Amino acid sequence: MTAKFLTRDEVEKYLKEKWGIKRTKSTLAKLAVVGGGPEYRLFGRKPLYEPQAIDAWVERFLSPSVANSSQQDQEER
Numbered sequence: 001m002t003a004k005f006l007t008r009d010e011v012e013k014y015l016k017e018k019w020g021i022k023r024t025k026s027t028l029a030k031l032a033v034v035g036g037g038p039e040y041r042l043f044g045r046k047p048l049y050e051p052q053a054i055d056a057w058v059e060r061f062l063s064p065s066v067a068n069s070s071q072q073d074q075e076e077r
Helices: 008-019 025-034 051-061 069-076
Strands: 041-043 046-048
Touching (some): 008 051
Antiparallel strands (some): 041 046
16 A cells, blocks of 8 residues: 655645645644644655545544534534
8 A cells, every 4th residue: 555645735735625724834834833733744854744644633623513503502512
């Protein structure tokens, strides 16, 4: 099985195309320093991201599906 790693430029495009989410490569770089971004690996000094790690990161921030806003309020309690 071959692993496909993505650069920050590619992650920016991946998030937009797959999830409709805009996160710039500079935001990803900042999150790599302060925390809260997707997991990555280093090849030398170059950060590389696996699509599965990006998807897992997005899923952590998504709320459960709701049919109306009152359901969302109940989920948050």
